[in-house]
Amino acid sequence: MAEPLIRAEALEKRFQTGGGLLKKPRAMLAVRGVSLSVERGEVAGVVGESGCGKSTLARLILRLIEPTSGRIHFDGQDLTALSNTDLRRQRRRMAMVFQDPYSSLDPRFTVAEVLAEPFRVQREAPPAGRIAALLDQVGLSAKMADSFPHQLSGGQRQRVGIARALAQAPDFIVLDEPTASLDVSIQAQIIALLSELRQRLGLTYLFISHDLGLVRYFCDRVVVMYLGAVVEVLPRADAAPRHPYTRTLMDSTFAPDPRQRKVLRALEGEIPSAFDLPKGCAFAVRCPRASDACRAARPVLEGGEHPVACFHPF
Amino acid sequence: MLLSVENLTVRIGKVEPLSGLSFTLDRGEILGLVGESGSGKSLTAMAVTGLLPLIGGRISAGSVVFDGTDLAALPEARLRPYRGKRIALVTQNPMTALDPVQRVGDQVDIMARLHLGMDAKAARARTVDLLNRLRIPESRTVCDAYPHQLSGGMKQRIVIAMALAAEPDLIVADEPTTALDVTVQAQIIHILGELVRERGLALMLITHDMGVVAQVCDRVAVLYAGRLAETREAGPLFARPRHPYTRALIDCIPREGMAPGSLTGIPGLVPSVAQYPAGCRFHPRCLHADAACQQVPEARPQADGGSVSCHHPMEADHG
Ligand SMILES: Nc1ncnc2c1ncn2[C@@H]1O[C@H](COP(=O)(O)OP(=O)(O)OP(=O)(O)O)[C@@H](O)[C@H]1O
Ligand code: SF4
Ligand code: SF4
Ligand SMILES: [Mg+2]
Numbered sequence: 265m266a267e268p269l270i271r272a273e274a275l276e277k278r279f280q281t282g283g284g285l286l287k288k289p290r291a292m293l294a295v296r297g298v299s300l301s302v303e304r305g306e307v308a309g310v311v312g313e314s315g316c317g318k319s320t321l322a323r324l325i326l327r328l329i330e331p332t333s334g335r336i337h338f339d340g341q342d343l344t345a346l347s348n349t350d351l352r353r354q355r356r357r358m359a360m361v362f363q364d365p366y367s368s369l370d371p372r373f374t375v376a377e378v379l380a381e382p383f384r385v386q387r388e389a390p391p392a393g394r395i396a397a398l399l400d401q402v403g404l405s406a407k408m409a410d411s412f413p414h415q416l417s418g419g420q421r422q423r424v425g426i427a428r429a430l431a432q433a434p435d436f437i438v439l440d441e442p443t444a445s446l447d448v449s450i451q452a453q454i455i456a457l458l459s460e461l462r463q464r465l466g467l468t469y470l471f472i473s474h475d476l477g478l479v480r481y482f483c484d485r486v487v488v489m490y491l492g493a494v495v496e497v498l499p500r501a502d503a504a505p506r507h508p509y510t511r512t513l514m515d516s517t518f519a520p521d522p523r524q525r526k527v528l529r530a531l532e533g534e535i536p537s538a539f540d541l542p543k544g545c546a547f548a549v550r551c552p553r554a555s556d557a558c559r560a561a562r563p564v565l566e567g568g569e570h571p572v573a574c575f576h577p578f
Numbered sequence: 579m580l581l582s583v584e585n586l587t588v589r590i591g592k593v594e595p596l597s598g599l600s601f602t603l604d605r606g607e608i609l610g611l612v613g614e615s616g617s618g619k620s621l622t623a624m625a626v627t628g629l630l631p632l633i634g635g636r637i638s639a640g641s642v643v644f645d646g647t648d649l650a651a652l653p654e655a656r657l658r659p660y661r662g663k664r665i666a667l668v669t670q671n672p673m674t675a676l677d678p679v680q681r682v683g684d685q686v687d688i689m690a691r692l693h694l695g696m697d698a699k700a701a702r703a704r705t706v707d708l709l710n711r712l713r714i715p716e717s718r719t720v721c722d723a724y725p726h727q728l729s730g731g732m733k734q735r736i737v738i739a740m741a742l743a744a745e746p747d748l749i750v751a752d753e754p755t756t757a758l759d760v761t762v763q764a765q766i767i768h769i770l771g772e773l774v775r776e777r778g779l780a781l782m783l784i785t786h787d788m789g790v791v792a793q794v795c796d797r798v799a800v801l802y803a804g805r806l807a808e809t810r811e812a813g814p815l816f817a818r819p820r821h822p823y824t825r826a827l828i829d830c831i832p833r834e835g836m837a838p839g840s841l842t843g844i845p846g847l848v849p850s851v852a853q854y855p856a857g858c859r860f861h862p863r864c865l866h867a868d869a870a871c872q873q874v875p876e877a878r879p880q881a882d883g884g885s886v887s888c889h890h891p892m893e894a895d896h897g
Contacts, residue, residue, distance in 0.1 A: 313759040417847050447614045447786060448830040452843030459839065474760065477789070481832030481841060502835070516764035518789030520831040522812045525793055528768040530713055535729070 267340045268301035269436055269468050270325060275299070275334035277320050292538045294320040296492040297334075299565075302436070307462065307469045309483030309501070311476050311513070315538060317492040318472045319363075322438045325470065326358055327351065338436070356386060359429035363441035365421035369413040375399070375424055376409040382431040390431070398427040403457060419450035426457065430465070438470045443478070455482055476510075477517045488513070491538055491546040494565055496572045503570060506577040508551045545575070580605050580780045581626070581748060585640035586650075588625055590633065593851040595621055596804045598640065600877065600885075603797075605747065608774055608781045610795030610812070612788060612827065616848045618804040619784045623752045626782065627667045628657040645747065663693045666741035670753040672733035675740065676725040682736045683721025689743035701743075708739045712769055731762035738766070742773065752784045767794055788831050792816055797884070800824045803849055803859035806877065810884030820880065820891040823860050858889065866890050 277295040295317045302308040310318050323329045325336055327343050336343045338354055346354065359382075362368035369378055376395050383390045396406045402423040413421055422442060429437050439458065443451035459482070462469060473479050479486055479501070486498040488510045496507040505511050515526050529552070536542055536549060544559040545551070551558065553576045565573040581603040588596035596618050603609045611619050624630050625637055628649060637650040644665065649657060669675060677685060686708065687701040696704065702721070709717035712735045725733055734754060741749055751770070755763035771794045774781045785791060791798055792812060799809040800823060808821035819825040826844045846863040849855060855862055857872040864871070870889040877885040 313761065419847070447848075448788070449614055449827065449844035450847075452830045452841045453845070454843075456839070456842050476760070477832045480834070481836055481838075512761055516760040518764075518787075518793040519833055520788040520792045520816060520828050521833070522792045522816055526764070528764055530765070530768075 266304070267337075269304045269339055270300075270302035270470070271337040272301070272325055273299050273335045273337075275321070275324050275336070276332045277317075277324055277329070278332040290539050293332075293492055293541075294538065295324060295331075298489075298492075298494050300487055300494065300497070302468060302470055304468055305462075305466060306484045307471055307482060309479035309486040310470065310472045310489060311474065311479045311486055312489035313474055313535075315491075316489045318474075318489060319440055321489070322360065322440045322470065322472055326355070326360055326438055328360075352386070356382075356432040357434050358436045358438070359432070359434040360438045360440060361422075361425050361429045361442045363444050365418055365425050365445070366413075368425055369421060371413055373412075374409065375404075375411050375413075375416075378413075378424060379409075379428055379431055382428060386432065394431070398430055401430060401461065402427045417450075418446050419453060422446065422450075422454055423457070426454075426461070430461070433465075434467070436468045436470070438472070440472045441474065442471075444474070451478075458482075475517075476513045477519075491536065491541065493546070493573065495547070495574070497565075497570065499570050504578070506570060506572045507574050508553050508576075508578070509547045511578065512550070545573075579603075579643075580645055581782075582643040583626070583640070584643070586622070586625055586637065586642060587639035588621055588630065588635055589638040590630075590635040594638070594804070595635075595851045596625065599799075599801075599806050600640075601799045601806065601809050603748070603780050603782055605778045605780050606774060607797065608771065608783055608795045610791035610798045611782060611784045611801060612786060612791055612798060613801035613807075614786065614827075614844075614848045616803075616850070617801045619786075619801055620752055621804075622801070623667065623750045623782070623784055626748075627665055627750050628654075628661050629667070662689070662746075663744050664746050665748045665750065666744065666746040668734075668737055668741050668749060668751040668754045670756050672730070672737045673725065675737045676733060678725050680724075681722055682725060682728065682733075686721075686736065686739045686743050689740050693744035704743065705739065708742055709735075711773075712739055713765070714739075729762075731758050731766065734758060734762075734766060735769075738770070746779070748780045748782070750782045750784070753786070754783075755790070756785070756787070763790075770794070788828055800827065803854055804851065805859055806885075806887060807860065808884070808886045808888075810880065810882065810886075814882050815884075818893075820886040820893070821888050822864050822866050822890075822892065825892060826863075858887075866892075 275295055275298045278291055279294050280289050280291050298321060312318050324331050379395050379398055380390050395409055399406055404423050443454050471483055483501050486501055487494055488496040490509050496510050505514055544561055545563055548554040548558045557575050563573045563575050565571045579602050584600050586599040613619055626642055630636055642649045683705055686705040690696045690701040690704050706717050714720050714735055755766050773779060795812050797811050798815050800807045802823050807823045819828060830843055832841055844863055858875050861867040861871040875887045875889050877887045879885050
């Protein structure tokens with residue numbers, strides 16, 4: 265099998281907080297031993313709730329932040345071992361689209377300036393006609409080049425965010441909740457645009473979202489995260505979940521069809537704090553299948569085609 | 579009928595963001611109010627809860643009849659006994675409803691003391707009861723916490739407890755779960771549904787999420803650019819949407835087994851109030867628009883109840 269485009273191995277990221285006058289410093293592992301791969305041309309999804317480490321993982325993979333430990337291979341090259349010059353060269357092949365089109369665009373820059381920025385970082389000027397071509401690719405008119413972000417709607421701003429990611433013709437784009445702050449009507453437009461771009465430009469995506477329904481629609485494979493760790497990898501978007509947490513996520517996702525109402529079960533227990541994880545399985549307090557074994561030790565991710573980190577999977 | 583809104587029209591300064599809304603809501607019932615951002619959902623909530631003056635707005639026509647009294651015709655002083663007591667509002671951001679420097683238990687207690695005249699001890703007993711009912715673990719300890727010590731889902735449950743404490747007849751909940759994680763959202767939606775059935779409350783649930791509507795609402799009112807597009811029972815509305823906008827909104831939600839590429843969205847944007855188009859306000863985005871749509875469509879009553887405001891309602895079965 266060919267080398268995947270992205271291969272992350274045992275990534276860990278520890279954050280320190282506090283340490284001021286009054287607060288004792290505390291450490292938390294935002295990402296705990298995450299290994300994953302993204303094949304060329306696929307859309308790999310990462311799903312999980314707020315604080316599960318999705319965005320930290322995204323930034324680690326692009327090496328926008330340094331991992332505490334672990335490795336990231338991009339197209340066979342170990343990004344964690346590259347010199348700054350080599351890293352800059354590789355980095356133009358990767359890009360990111362951020363969740364919030366309101367705060368990720370500098371309000372003082374025109375759209376044209378926003379799109380020229382990635383070239384400036386690489387110490388180049390954008391080729392003639394490139395800005396207009398980028399706008400066209402994302403379905404915006406060339407007239408918008410002189411607008412400021414506040415003059416655009418949320419959907420238009422996110423299109424500018426996508427155009428900026430496309431500026432240097434990357435191979436790989438991390439999409440970090442690109443539609444989370446948009447109306448469903450606009451979300452659907454953006455997802456349609458992203459699929460079309462992927463087909464036309466042969467892109468590979470890592471798509472991060474809290475919305476399992478959307479991830480199952482858009483992605484080929486789905487990585488499920490809970491409190492910093494991968495708990496399951498669905499080999500196909502429509503595979504039946506094996507991990508109790510993934511089941512809970514499924515049951516919490518409502519279909520637009522009153523005939524498919526979910527019978528909800530009361531979830532006991534609060535989500536544990538990432539600063540103070542239990543010694544066993546992190547899902548045990550809320551898990552209907554939890555046994556003494558689950559509270560005593562942490563399950564590891566295993567199981568070939570459809571790996572799951574659980575002592576009693578479905 | 580507990581709440582009966584007729585031809586509700588709202589003005590703020592020179593603009594008319596809401597025009598001629600009519601809908602009803604009875605005890606033991608959940609009405610979902612849906613539409614894209616800017617369609618007028620929050621303004622409808624403010625009109626029903628008498629809060630329009632806060633933003634310089636007023637009801638310029640129509641009536642909001644609550645338990646036999648037209649609230650739209652009451653002076654501010656006579657509205658006060660309704661607000662918070664008989665009609666409670668729950669908003670999206672719990673921090674706007676919670677006092678950051680007061681313990682949450684006291685904030686819930688005060689509702690029963692103020693509105694039901696209970697003494698401190700009785701009020702606390704009720705608070706603990708309510709928190710248990712909302713499945714807040716260790717409710718007595720939680721009473722002593724300050725808001726910042728609680729998670730978002732927990733804070734929202736406290737706000738719901740405050741709304742319930744005065745034993746209102748009607749709760750208007752404006753996006754109560756939008757800011758929460760899906761598993762927490764599912765829990766809160768479930769609890770709200772149970773409370774409505776058990777206590778015979780009426781709930782107006784405002785959301786942009788058609789999945790949430792399908793999960794708990796009995797009836798649905800679909801709002802577009804300040805007008806009602808369609809209002810019907812949830813079953814037929816989702817199975818056979820008649821208004822092109824309802825259909826388009828439903829089709830924006832990814833479903834199990836949906837073919838790739840079938841999610842296309844709705845072209846264009848919700849217009850701003852100053853730019854509401856003439857005629858049917860949806861016409862610039864509607865695939866079925868024709869010359870007739872230059873006229874404002876009347877709300878037409880439907881054989882299976884409810885009404886649809888469209889010159890060319892759809893008949894075909896959906897999904
Ligand atoms: N104070 C105000 N003055 C003028 N126009 C306003 C005011 N508040 C709201 N509007 C306008 O009225 C329309 C309806 O607004 P509203 O806030 O009720 O929408 P909404 O459906 O609740 O949207 P969202 O989903 O974003 O909460 C919008 O076009 C909005 O810009
Ligand atoms: S390991 Fe145990 S507690 Fe954890 S998810 Fe599996 S069954 Fe539940
Ligand atoms: S009245 Fe015309 S434009 Fe409006 S929704 Fe119906 S068909 Fe579309
Ligand atoms: Mg609103």
